Amino acid sequence: MKPVRIMVIDDEPAVCKGCRLALSDDNHVVETCMTGREGMELIREGDYDLILLDMKLPDIEGMEILRAIHKTNQSLLVIVMTGYSTVQNAVEAMKLGAFDYLSKPFTDEELMLVVQRAIEKKRLMEENLHLRKELFSRFSFQNIVGESPKILQVFEQVEKVAPTDSTVLLYGESGTGKELFAGAIHARSQRANRQFVAVDCSTLSPTLLESELFGHVRGAFTGAVRDKEGIFDMASGGTLFMDDVTNLSLEIQGKLLRVLETGEFKPVGASRFHKTDVRIIAATNRDLKAMVEEGQFREDLFYRLNVFPIFIPPLRERKEDIPSLAYHFLRHFCRKTGKRIEGFSDEALESLIHYDWPGNVRQLKNVVERLVIMADDTKLDLRHLLDQLQTKGSWKSHPIPRTLQELNAVKKHLLEETFGQIQKAFLINALRASKGNITRAAERVGMQRPNFCALLKRHRISPERIKNEKEN
Numbered sequence: 001m002k003p004v005r006i007m008v009i010d011d012e013p014a015v016c017k018g019c020r021l022a023l024s025d026d027n028h029v030v031e032t033c034m035t036g037r038e039g040m041e042l043i044r045e046g047d048y049d050l051i052l053l054d055m056k057l058p059d060i061e062g063m064e065i066l067r068a069i070h071k072t073n074q075s076l077l078v079i080v081m082t083g084y085s086t087v088q089n090a091v092e093a094m095k096l097g098a099f100d101y102l103s104k105p106f107t108d109e110e111l112m113l114v115v116q117r118a119i120e121k122k123r124l125m126e127e128n129l130h131l132r133k134e135l136f137s138r139f140s141f142q143n144i145v146g147e148s149p150k151i152l153q154v155f156e157q158v159e160k161v162a163p164t165d166s167t168v169l170l171y172g173e174s175g176t177g178k179e180l181f182a183g184a185i186h187a188r189s190q191r192a193n194r195q196f197v198a199v200d201c202s203t204l205s206p207t208l209l210e211s212e213l214f215g216h217v218r219g220a221f222t223g224a225v226r227d228k229e230g231i232f233d234m235a236s237g238g239t240l241f242m243d244d245v246t247n248l249s250l251e252i253q254g255k256l257l258r259v260l261e262t263g264e265f266k267p268v269g270a271s272r273f274h275k276t277d278v279r280i281i282a283a284t285n286r287d288l289k290a291m292v293e294e295g296q297f298r299e300d301l302f303y304r305l306n307v308f309p310i311f312i313p314p315l316r317e318r319k320e321d322i323p324s325l326a327y328h329f330l331r332h333f334c335r336k337t338g339k340r341i342e343g344f345s346d347e348a349l350e351s352l353i354h355y356d357w358p359g360n361v362r363q364l365k366n367v368v369e370r371l372v373i374m375a376d377d378t379k380l381d382l383r384h385l386l387d388q389l390q391t392k393g394s395w396k397s398h399p400i401p402r403t404l405q406e407l408n409a410v411k412k413h414l415l416e417e418t419f420g421q422i423q424k425a426f427l428i429n430a431l432r433a434s435k436g437n438i439t440r441a442a443e444r445v446g447m448q449r450p451n452f453c454a455l456l457k458r459h460r461i462s463p464e465r466i467k468n469e470k471e472n
Helices: 013-023 036-045 062-072 087-095 108-138 149-161 178-187 206-214 250-262 288-293 299-305 319-337 346-354 360-374 382-388 404-433 438-445 449-458 463-471
Strands: 004-009 028-033 050-054 077-082 100-103 168-171 196-200 239-243 279-284 308-311
Touching: 004 013, 004 036, 004 108, 013 028, 013 108, 028 036, 036 050, 036 062, 050 062, 050 108, 062 077, 062 087, 077 108, 100 108, 149 178, 149 308, 168 178, 178 196, 178 239, 178 279, 206 250, 250 299, 288 299, 319 346, 319 360, 346 382, 346 404, 382 404, 404 438, 404 449, 404 463, 438 449
Parallel strands: 004 028, 004 050, 050 077, 077 100, 168 279, 168 308, 196 239, 239 279
Antiparallel strands: none
């Protein structure tokens, strides 16, 4: 455990010696000096945790030193000491950032007690700083990869709403990263040093969810053998992310509305209300307005949640971000597995870009993870990719055709999207097996050379590049 470094600045030798004797155990390192200028110099050069500062020094007023410390290093705790104790001095010192105040003469017990409290505060400050850094790292915009205009607009909205206490409603399809954006809002808020709690409203039955959110008292229902603290109690002071909020029953919606309006809730079976101070970020992948019109969601709750709506675009609407995301996940899973994979072939990357990604970023991440696990080569090509992409059902992204012309257009698109990719992989395989020789490749697959060349041209495949791959 790192020792606590303490500096005593006092012009009385007896005070310096007494502080050193009282504090030089219990993992403390105590240094002393008898002038303000020497103390200031040592503070600038050293890495101290705590300063014991006399208010009356021969060269510099203690208040001047306290002001300088507060201005340059607010994490450095200061305990002021003086034999000229007045209420005014104490108030001024505390306003300038002093942790506490000791009146001379003081006992060893008084000194040790106030030092222990200061060290505990310093430890908590460092823990909070560490947790905040971890939070920023986890929910950093660097982990939300994207530079498309739509995603940059989301980043801008997050930066604007995060410092406020406003309720946020995140709209986005499954897999778009709604929890990451909720965490980013929390990490940039005034509540960042408190808890970020995420709850999926679709995973529990209404009865269990009510107990999880609001808690319950002993005997409230069969199996409630003791009082249970709810999420609104635990998250008080912090941020609560409620995913799939449309899955709340109408009864729970009413109770959530009361929390948003008054900050009050009643645990299941309780007779008294509890208070909570929690910021709510809700998320949904459904059309809340349509649900209100159908009577499935309370209109008053909708307006309470919809204070600051943010729409997170699906991956198919920001295709320019797919290469960056694919390589981000590739590097991540290479580090996890210890594999060395250079990247994707041009054909594989092109297929990633043109795929519709119904599961959005989550699906892309899962596909890249499987590719890395299965890969034996240093580059991921179209052959690897076609085995992983679930092309079945991609027609669901298209509306049902109403005319023969629309039907033929959909047919053409699906042929290009699925068969076209397979045809491209077929040509590349044939060329690689024949070391880039077109004639041998055509013979190998039983095609006429002109027809083979026409397909190569249609798919913009370069035999020379395939040949160079083999030579390298």
